[in-house]
Amino acid sequence: MPESLPADSVGLVEPRIAHFTTPLALDCGAILDAYDICYEAYGTLNSARDNAVLICHALSGDHHAAGYHALDDAKPGWWDNCIGPGKPVDTNRFFVVSPNNLGGCGGSTGPLSVRPGTGKRYGPDFPIVTVRDWVESQARLADEFGIESWAAVMGGSLGGMQALQWAIDYPARVRHAIVIAAAPRLSTQNIAFNEVARQAIRSDTNFHDGHYYEHDTVPEHGLKLARMIGHITYLSDDVLHTRFGRELRSGKIAFGFGVEFEIESYLRHQGESFVGRFDANTYLLMTKSLDYFDPAQRFDGNLTTAMERCSARFLVVSFSSDWRFSPARSREIVRALLDCDLDVSYLDIESDLGHDSFLLPIPDYHRVLKAYFGRIEVAG
């Protein structure tokens, strides 16, 4: 246990719950009469309320982006290397809000929540939420704080998609959109990987069509497989080779199907540790949100037309070895922004760490974020 927390940490943090009773009409047609958003906040909202930064999480993320819940936590929040005093998102200057998305399993209303009037959990009956629905729910969270416009909305991967959607849906409420390792919509291959992950979960005999809570089981095996395949797409071939190569755990081939190669052991470990912290129904929902994300769809499939309404300034970042959402996908976003004559800067970071790069403190990446945030104007 550390005696004290690092000086550049936001320190001990506590999740908070915002309860909403105004019904939320979702893209799918369903209406959530009431719901909770679980969030964390770091730094101080200034009196002009213009220094707020919204952090949007990715597929398996949650509200715990920075700091520690307890002194003996093994790890800080998932983006702790980026958020804190003196860090790229400097909490000495900015007030950072990090919510768990609706449909999540981190404390916001989702499949694990008890459905009002039934005494039972939503389970598979929780409506499929979209990136637009999340933006809408996050806008209401901003209202709670009296935040008229975010200094920045920022996220990586699915989080970057939320930043993009924010800039389209609420042009007046986003001054800067920071879109990292994202894409304007999923490729066919992306959807294909998601479908394999979903089928892994849904074909687990413990899944019970999503009603596994009532059977007191968890589709552990399926969720583990889903995470394993996801993980392969998060890393590059090069980094897998460098980190694990073809190393054999026992030093020689055993002619069997146990764990032999180091990579097998690594993937199984990743899968197993995920099962303990993530809900299968949420995983299914999140992959669907990804598949459905396509802000251009309402504009005849034209991303430029979709972006014309934006007034935010943009920073777009990709990573050279990311093959899940490759640099070419980020450049599609940049191109649309250029077509609209919007302010945009773009950098492709040289990295062999694949899609996961966006979570890592790569020096050029963090220097770029720091330089960009340094120019964001906020009241004294």
Place this chain on the structure above:
Amino acid sequence: MNAAALRPEHRLIAEWIDKGSRVLDLGCGDGSFLSELERTKGVTGYGIEIDPNNIVACLERGVNVIHANLDEGLGDFDAGSFDYVVMTQTVQAMRFPHQLLDDILRIGREGIVTFPNMGHWKCRLQFALGRMPVTRHLPNTWYDTPNIHMCTIDDFDDLCASRGITVIERAIVDSQHRALIGMQLLPNLRAEIAVYRIRHREGPQAASSPS
């Protein structure tokens, strides 16, 4: 940064750029020129840069910067989308300078291109002595130079003529750092830096993009 701190060629170029125009600066470096143009001329635009250190410097200045390799072309930009496309002392390091020039005049109403002039008397002298020129503007030795396509003012004039490019104006920076616009005596001998203001004879839409 004030105007006096700009390189002489940048001071020249700034005079050619209309207030409030849209500028694309290819190989924009640390963004200081664009930043100065934004301040003094109210221009809007973007820099294109390949070096992450320079990109960080641009962001610190608040200059829009797009990470790209100019050798891969400028396909992300639409025809006629800028008033000026500026490229200072970069053309000589490009894989296909002629194609990039076409691209510049496809995107921009005008192009402003500068390059170190291999026809300068100091270069000619070194050649005459049997050596590859190494000068203030060409500091690299032959084996580690990024400058793979050196040319002279006369060479560049020929290229423009062969590709339907009209030279609107030409200026030179001589070895005393003097920027000279208009008619010049023996420009190919006196210019250390050549500064060209060019456009396509039939406008941006007619300029072909590189194949």
